[in-house]
Amino acid sequence: MKKWVLYGSYGYTGNLITELAASDGDQHVVLSGRNEEKLREQAGKFELDYKAADLDSPEDLDELLQDAEVVLHCAGPFVHTWKPMAEACLRNNCHYLDITGEINVFESLKMMGPEFEEKGLMAMSGVGFDVVPSDCLAATLHKKLPDATHLELAISGLGGGLSRGTAKTMIENLGSGGAVRRGGKIEEVPAAYLIRKIRFGDKWKDAVSIPWGDISTAYTSTGIGNIVVYAALPKKSIEKLKWLNRLGPIVKNKRLKSFLKSRVEQGKPGPSEGERREGRSLLWGHASNAKGESVVALLKTKEGYQLTAETALKIVENCLKDKLKSGYQTPSNVYGADFILGFEHSEIEFL
Numbered sequence: 176m177k178k179w180v181l182y183g184s185y186g187y188t189g190n191l192i193t194e195l196a197a198s199d200g201d202q203h204v205v206l207s208g209r210n211e212e213k214l215r216e217q218a219g220k221f222e223l224d225y226k227a228a229d230l231d232s233p234e235d236l237d238e239l240l241q242d243a244e245v246v247l248h249c250a251g252p253f254v255h256t257w258k259p260m261a262e263a264c265l266r267n268n269c270h271y272l273d274i275t276g277e278i279n280v281f282e283s284l285k286m287m288g289p290e291f292e293e294k295g296l297m298a299m300s301g302v303g304f305d306v307v308p309s310d311c312l313a314a315t316l317h318k319k320l321p322d323a324t325h326l327e328l329a330i331s332g333l334g335g336g337l338s339r340g341t342a343k344t345m346i347e348n349l350g351s352g353g354a355v356r357r358g359g360k361i362e363e364v365p366a367a368y369l370i371r372k373i374r375f376g377d378k379w380k381d382a383v384s385i386p387w388g389d390i391s392t393a394y395t396s397t398g399i400g401n402i403v404v405y406a407a408l409p410k411k412s413i414e415k416l417k418w419l420n421r422l423g424p425i426v427k428n429k430r431l432k433s434f435l436k437s438r439v440e441q442g443k444p445g446p447s448e449g450e451r452r453e454g455r456s457l458l459w460g461h462a463s464n465a466k467g468e469s470v471v472a473l474l475k476t477k478e479g480y481q482l483t484a485e486t487a488l489k490i491v492e493n494c495l496k497d498k499l500k501s502g503y504q505t506p507s508n509v510y511g512a513d514f515i516l517g518f519e520h521s522e523i524e525f526l
Contacts, residue, residue, distance in 0.1 A: 453478075455476070
């Protein structure tokens with residue numbers, strides 16, 4: 176049985192993936208992270224192997240990965256954690272997967288693509304809610320309109336709130352503004368740069384542009400050079416995002432970020448089991464070409480964290496079965512635009 180490593184297993188999303196892997200019964204997964212006490216407790220609960228390893232120690236990582244086929248990296252903020260793990264994967268001939276949604280990580284890992292390809296290894300970031308469903312939606316729209324020049328994506332219904340890890344990543348990126356893609360290049364823009372109304376099914380909602388991972392990955396998957404991603408938010412939340420532009424350096428202060436992260440630790444870990452079970456997410460997409468033709472679709476999926484656990488584990492299983500492509504990849508480029516439709520409660524409607 177091939178061994179794989181789940182790093183960051185005791186975080187909110189990592190624990191969901193651990194539960195799924197343990198229930199399978201046919202998995203040789205090794206749980207890992209920095210905290211040996213948390214690992215011991217978690218491994219005992221699920222009757223799985225574990226090994227503590229520090230990302231700052233190449234020796235720890237080499238020992239962890241020396242006979243592993245795949246790493247699923249779930250310890251963020253990924254802007255600080257992805258590189259040592261990716262480099263360890265190259266040293267130890269191990270496929271690299273993570274659940275990030277951070278544009279800089281996608282772009283940086285893409286630069287390492289040739290090194291992974293040379294070794295016959297796959298490197299794929301964003302194997303969760305960001306970006307599997309939106310990447311598949313982008314690829315679906317591109318199939319319908321191959322000469323599309325512009326792509327808009329939007330997300331609504333993110334379930335019962337954020338996990339601590341997601342919240343900390345958002346805090347880490349405070350003051351970074353937003354991002355869009357124009358003419359094939361990523362451009363930094365102010366927070367809440369674009370605002371529009373979008374129809375999600377039978378409801379019109381206010382939506383604001385956000386630096387979602389598809390600014391990077393949808394371009395890799397489709398070649399469409401102009402991309403904007405929106406999130407449906409209440410008007411009050413949109414106004415708060417606008418205020419971030421006025422606060423400037425204040426929100427970039429390390430002490431402030433540290434304080435905010437400490438407050439996050441006092442909150443609930445993430446959506447409850449009931450919220451995950453009952454929650455649904457909607458993803459809207461619009462592609463258009465130079466002739467004025469367009470195609471619009473709405474994708475419905477499970478709640479985001481539940482979907483992340485399922486898509487991430489499925490991609491791990493595919494890698495263990497050698498269903499992969501070497502080099503840097505996106506989900507739809509390897510597993511097709513319809514990959515998301517293989518998960519319960521996922522369906523697409525063309526509008």
